[in-house]
Amino acid sequence: MKILVCISKSPDTTAKIAFTDNNTKFDANGVQWIINPYDEWFALVRAIELKEADPTTVIHLVTVGGVDVEPIIRKALALGGDEAARVNVDSQDSFYIASQIAEVAKQGAYDIIFTGKETIDYNGSSIGGMVAELLDLPYVALATHFELKGTTAIITREIEGGEEIAEVALPVTVSCQKGMAEARIPNMRGIMAARSKPMKVIEPIAADTLTSIVDFGLPLVKAGVKLVPADHVEELVRLLHEEAKAI
Amino acid sequence: MSVLVFIDTAEGHVKKASLEVLSYGAKVAEQLGTTVEGVVLGTVSEDLAALGKYGVRKIHHVKDGALDHLDAQVYAGVIAQVVNASGASLIIFSNNVDGKAIAPRLSVRLKAGLVSGAVALPDTSNGCVVKKNVFSGKAFANIAVKTEIKIISLSPNAYKIIAGEGTAEVVPFTATVGTPKVKVTSVVKASGEVPLTEAEIVVSAGRGLKGPENWGMVEELAKVLHAALACSRPVADAHWRPHNEHVGQTGIAIAPNLYIAIGISGAIQHLAGVNRSKVIVVINKDPEAPFFKAADYGIVGDAFEIIPKFTEAVKKLKGMV
Missing domain, CATH: 3.40.50.1220 (TPP-binding domain)
Known part of the structure; x- marks a missing residue:
């Protein structure tokens, strides 16, 4: 069994969001970078669990980004991947990134490709579907469970107000979210082992970009909270009905 | 040049998110001086013509039973055929559970730039620029779509449903439907609760x-x-x-x-x-x-x-x- 896990970096969940260069660039000054939580907690950890159940499983990691992504990939390797590839280019266009990942995936003939359901910076939820289309593979988005029965995957995905369970013959591409696995932290043995795990650097292939970021902005700040005394709950209900027109 | 809206259904019923994208699509079409059409896949137990009150004039219905459950690969293939036949240049999805599976595939298939999670009408005064949330709602970005065919997926609850008058013409569409590789075995729904x-x-x-x-x-x-x-x-x-x-x-x-x-x-x-x-x-x-x-x-x-x-x-x- 060969699994490819797509890893992206993202700003720490508590990072202050600001922009520079006339609001055209994210201000990375002082920002702590982490493995995108969906990639780490759900995609990568589920892959590690599958390897624990079948030790012949091989896990490769792929990321698209500059040299500054390497600490993130090392941390992912400390959790449990076997080797990593970094496509040496920065891009904000999903199609361009997906094209790079698909190229790496083609070389590896993977049975399973896992991505997180989205990155917490651009919130695109697009890479998994694009990679699947580029490789002509089936795709299940927003998976909450993933089991293997021989070479068939049994995948549960979120639907409105419930879940849907499907069987898919491998190979398959899956985007992962909460429910797939429980978050782990790397242990010292994993951190030591990660230092000697192979990390390939690959130059990007030529690919188009279909979109570009014009600029960023911050949401309007709320006017301030209107407090209602605890013994006047009916006043809150009146405000919600008459003023906010929310009920 | 027309706008095509993907009308998402669940168990034969049109989802609320679809009414939002229909309302949004009608407004975008008005902005562009064109018309809005819809596409529905699989068996439907509702009167699709009634969706005309949300502004859609024509609905392409691909009735094939193989489309009763989502296989994003098969869906993208069928929608691409409808896009080609109708000459649509802007395709709109809800950025819901199904839209997130289909839209990225269609983007690759049609080489059409995708903005996922739009929160406002596109600015079409000079090209097509779409506002979306980024950094998990802590900021927004304006994204320019550079391709001739464009795809927007609209955030659920970001655009108000606007109901007016009218009925839509429902036209059966014959498409080549691939064999689903994703075989749905069961659907578990918490009944009676609001999703x-x-x-x-x-x-x-x-x-x-x-x-x-x-x-x-x-x-x-x-x-x-x-x-x-x-x-x-x-x-x-x-x-x-x-x-x-x-x-x-x-x-x-x-x-x-x-x-x-x-x-x-x-x-x-x-x-x-x-x-x-x-x-x-x-x-x-x-x-x-x-x-x-x-x-x-x-x-x-x-x-x-x-x-x-x-x-x-x-x-x-x-x-x-």
Whole structure:
């Protein structure tokens, strides 16, 4: 069994969001970078669990980004991947990134490709579907469970107000979210082992970009909270009905 | 040049999210001086012609039973055929569970730039620039789509449903339908409850409730408000409530009209999942809870006393007592 896990970096969940260069660039000054939580907690950890159940499983990691992504990939390797590839280019266009990942995936003939359901910076939820289309593979988005029965995957995905369970013959591409696995932290043995795990650097292939970021902005700040005394709950209900027109 | 809207269904019924994208699509079409058409896949038990009141004039219906369950690969293939036949240059999805699976595939298939999670009408004065949320709602970005065919997926609850008059012409569309590789074996639905991502009102509770045995009064409030239930991450992690109720940065992101947070402090990760709610009410005994800074209305006090009173006041308002 060969699994490819797509890893992206993202700003720490508590990072202050600001922009520079006339609001055209994210201000990375002082920002702590982490493995995108969906990639780490759900995609990568589920892959590690599958390897624990079948030790012949091989896990490769792929990321698209500059040299500054390497600490993130090392941390992912400390959790449990076997080797990593970094496509040496920065891009904000999903199609361009997906094209790079698909190229790496083609070389590896993977049975399973896992991505997180989205990155917490651009919130695109697009890479998994694009990679699947580029490789002509089936795709299940927003998976909450993933089991293997021989070479068939049994995948549960979120639907409105419930879940849907499907069987898919491998190979398959899956985007992962909460429910797939429980978050782990790397242990010292994993951190030591990660230092000697192979990390390939690959130059990007030529690919188009279909979109570009014009600029960023911050949401309007709320006017301030209107407090209602605890013994006047009916006043809150009146405000919600008459003023906010929310009920 | 026309606009094509993907009308998403579940078990033969048109989803609320589809009415939002139809309303949005009609407005975009008006902006571009063109018409809006729709596409529906699989068996439908509703009168599709009635969707005309949301502005759509023509609906392409591919009735093949192989389309009754989603296989994004098969769906993208069929929608691409409808795009080619209708000459649409802008395709609109809801950025819901199905849109997230299909739109990226269609983007690759048609080499059409995709903006996922749009929160406003596109600016078409000079090309096509679409506003979307980024950094989990902590910021927004304007994205230019550079390709001739464009795809927008609209955030659920970001655009109001506009109903008017009219009926749509429903035209059967014969497409080459691939064999699904994703074989759906079962669908588990929590019946009778309001789906969280589609809910207008969400009642959410956190650690302040002290234990799962205290959720009865939260459920009661949700019931009288016809609201969906949600919870904070510690509550889901402690298995007080199921994971599918967890809203926040790593749970589900929602944007209801009204979000009522009870006993939730409002950590930045929680706010990231709910900050697109139009009105936020916070009930917390700690006046320093950070959530009050993001709230429109608040009560500082004991949830155990406030919630039953809240429920009673809503019942009174609705003439239920």
